[in-house]
Amino acid sequence: MHTIHSGFAALLLPLSGALVAQDPTAVAAPIDTARFAELQRTLTPDAKAPWRTIPWRIDLLAAQREAAAADKPLFVWAMDGHPLGCT
Amino acid sequence: MLDRASTFAHPKLLELLQTRFVPVAIDQAYERRQKDAKGEFYRRFAGQGPRKDFRGTTQGFYVTTAGGELLLYNNNRHPSKVARLVGDALQRFEGDAEKREPAAPIADGKPDPRWNPGPPDGGFVVRVHTKVLGGYPEPKNDWDRILQSALGRDNLWVTRAEHAALVAGDLPKSLLVRLARFHLVDNTRGEPPMWREDELHALEVGREDERISGTVRLATKDGARTFDAAVLGFVSIEEDRLTRFDLVAEGRFAGEGRYTRGAPPGHFPLAVSFTLADGTDLADAVPPQGSRGWLDGYLK
Numbered sequence: 005m006h007t008i009h010s011g012f013a014a015l016l017l018p019l020s021g022a023l024v025a026q027d028p029t030a031v032a033a034p035i036d037t038a039r040f041a042e043l044q045r046t047l048t049p050d051a052k053a054p055w056r057t058i059p060w061r062i063d064l065l066a067a068q069r070e071a072a073a074a075d076k077p078l079f080v081w082a083m084d085g086h087p088l089g090c091t
Numbered sequence: 092m093l094d095r096a097s098t099f100a101h102p103k104l105l106e107l108l109q110t111r112f113v114p115v116a117i118d119q120a121y122e123r124r125q126k127d128a129k130g131e132f133y134r135r136f137a138g139q140g141p142r143k144d145f146r147g148t149t150q151g152f153y154v155t156t157a158g159g160e161l162l163l164y165n166n167n168r169h170p171s172k173v174a175r176l177v178g179d180a181l182q183r184f185e186g187d188a189e190k191r192e193p194a195a196p197i198a199d200g201k202p203d204p205r206w207n208p209g210p211p212d213g214g215f216v217v218r219v220h221t222k223v224l225g226g227y228p229e230p231k232n233d234w235d236r237i238l239q240s241a242l243g244r245d246n247l248w249v250t251r252a253e254h255a256a257l258v259a260g261d262l263p264k265s266l267l268v269r270l271a272r273f274h275l276v277d278n279t280r281g282e283p284p285m286w287r288e289d290e291l292h293a294l295e296v297g298r299e300d301e302r303i304s305g306t307v308r309l310a311t312k313d314g315a316r317t318f319d320a321a322v323l324g325f326v327s328i329e330e331d332r333l334t335r336f337d338l339v340a341e342g343r344f345a346g347e348g349r350y351t352r353g354a355p356p357g358h359f360p361l362a363v364s365f366t367l368a369d370g371t372d373l374a375d376a377v378p379p380q381g382s383r384g385w386l387d388g389y390l391k
Contacts, residue, residue, distance in 0.1 A: 032306060032342035035323040043339040047220040047364035049242055055099035058108045060116045060373060065129050069196040071113040072157035077184045079112040079177065080153040082119035082137070084350070085282040087094065089118075089244050089377040 060088060094168050096237045101170035107177055112154070119149050120383060121206045128200040129207075132159060140164030154180040157194035208378050208386045213251030216368040216375055217336055219274050220244055223344075226359030238353060243278035246379050247365060249336075250390055257336075258328050262298040265391065270338075271307050273381030273389060275318055275363055277344055277351060284316070284348035285381050301325050303338060316346030318361065338365040 035043070050056075061067040064080070071078045081087045098104065108114045122133035123145040134145060139161035142149040151166035154177060163180035165173060210216050221243035230236045249257075249266060256263040271291055276283040286309050296305030303324035310317040324338025344361035347354035368375040382389035 032319045032321040034304075035321050035339060035341055037323075039341070040323050040339055043341060043362050044337065044364055044366070046224075047222050047242065047339070047362060049220060049244070053095070053100075054105055055095040057105060058099060058114050060114050062116055062373060062376060064115055064117055064122060064133060065197050065199055067113045067115040068132055068157050068194075072194040072196045074113065075188075075193075076111065076113050076157075077162060077181065078153075078155050078157065079108055079114045080136075080155065081094070081114070081116045082122070082133075082153060083094075083116075083150050084118070084120060084148050085278075085380055086118040086374075086377045087116040088374040089246065089380060 062086075062088065096241070097233070098168045098170050098173050101174045104170065104174040104177060107174070107181065111181055112177075118377075118383070123149050124384075125203045125206040127203040127207075128197055130203065132197055135159035136161045137164075152177075154184075156184065156191065157196075158192065159194075160191075205384065208382060210248050210378075211250045211390065214249045214254050215333060215336070216370075217247040217249060217365045218244075218368045218372070218375065219247050219363060219365055221276070221278055221361065221363045223277065223279050223355065224341075224360035224362055226355030226357070228355075238280055241279045243283075244374065245274060245278060245381075246368065246375065246377055247274055248379055248382065248390065254333060257326060257333055258331055260298075260300075262296065262303060267294055267296055269381075269389065270365070271309060273379060274365070275307060275309060275320060275340055277318075277347070277354065277361055278380065279351075280347075280353055281350040282348070282380065283351050296322055298326075301327055301335075307340065307342075311346070316348070317358075318342060318344045320361075320363075324365070333367070336365065336367045339363065 067078055122130055123137065124130065136153060136155035136159045137143070137149050140153065141164060142151065151164055152173060153161065154163035155161050162183055163176055165176050167173070223239070227239040230239055247270060253263045253266045268291065271294055272286040272288070276285060290309055290311055292310055293306065293308040296303060296307065303322065303326065305322050307318070307320045307322060320340040320342030322338065322340045325335060326333060327335035339362060341360070341362040343358040345358045379389060
């Protein structure tokens with residue numbers, strides 16, 4: 005059964021496919037407040053990482069105008085997924 | 092994340108990019124498709140490189156003049172090599188200074204709406220970070236070490252109506268579904284597959300005052316990719332405005348995607364954190380990965 009409970013008002017959605025077998029070891033343990041705080045710390049990015057010392061721009065044309073005014077070349081880090089986000 | 096932790100940690104490259112260049116970071120999946128001045132400028136210089144078929148990826152490192160003359164294309168991330176190539180490109184730029192015409196600034200013009208999304212008016216942005224907490228085999232080299240400790244990053248966009256619902260004490264289903272489908276993913280090794288609607292098998296999450304808790308189960312039909320997670324979070328409201336949105340999801344993930352090969356074998360621990368963005372990080376302005384090219388579908 006697909007279930008969505010939101011705001012404790014349960015919404016039951018119909019199955020749209022066969023349920024996959026669930027590995028009993030894959031069941032998630034509840035998170036207490038101590039674990040919550042620990043995870044927040046673990047998942048906080050390092051503000052002093054070297055790549056963050058580069059003054060990245062994310063607007064290509066604003067950067068073009070800046071490069072034209074300063075007579076500097078543009079270095080463009082162009083990825084699949086945003087380099088400052090998901091890549 | 093390999094680039095962030097390796098290439099852009101090279102001292103010479105850092106010094107060059109901090110002082111001698113205007114450095115730009117983009118998701119080229121937008122620029123190569125954009126039907127506007129920004130897309131035209133991107134295609135002008137990128138089209139001089141080897142990846143000139145803009146129907147496919149054009150990813151890599153480019154050095155270009157402001158006039159659109161390509162000085163370097165490189166898709167090798169080896170730090171020393173990139174630093175050397177970028178230094179060589181700078182020398183060519185400076186060597187041509189006297190014969191180069193001053194570049195005209197390019198106005199924004201009318202932006203292509205599909206590829207210039209902005210966060211919803213009256214909504215808010217949430218920073219999302221993801222980490223594999225264990226399960227990898229012993230790393231064989233520095234690349235393995237970087238990948239295995241990588242932090243995935245993304246943003247979650249919340250609509251005005253969802254913001255209002257949260258302020259009113261509710262927990263909107265649309266927000267929970269978006270959070271699960273597009274953000275409970277393993278993006279620590281590259282662009283991840285998102286979850287389809289019918290892969291969301293259970294989302295039993297509730298709110299009591301400021302506390303949000305529950306469980307989520309996501310699984311592909313064949314069971315090759317699954318995530319079972321517990322959720323705990325907190326919201327705070329002050330003067331009809333959300334001032335805190337902190338949430339974590341932790342559980343057992345299995346599987347990988349076409350661009351996220353190299354996951355730990357079997358089920359492995361994965362955690363995702365969410366925290367309200369304050370706009371102080373440039374990355375706060377980056378659209379969610381799951382919204383690329385279909386913002387309406389992401390926000391529905």
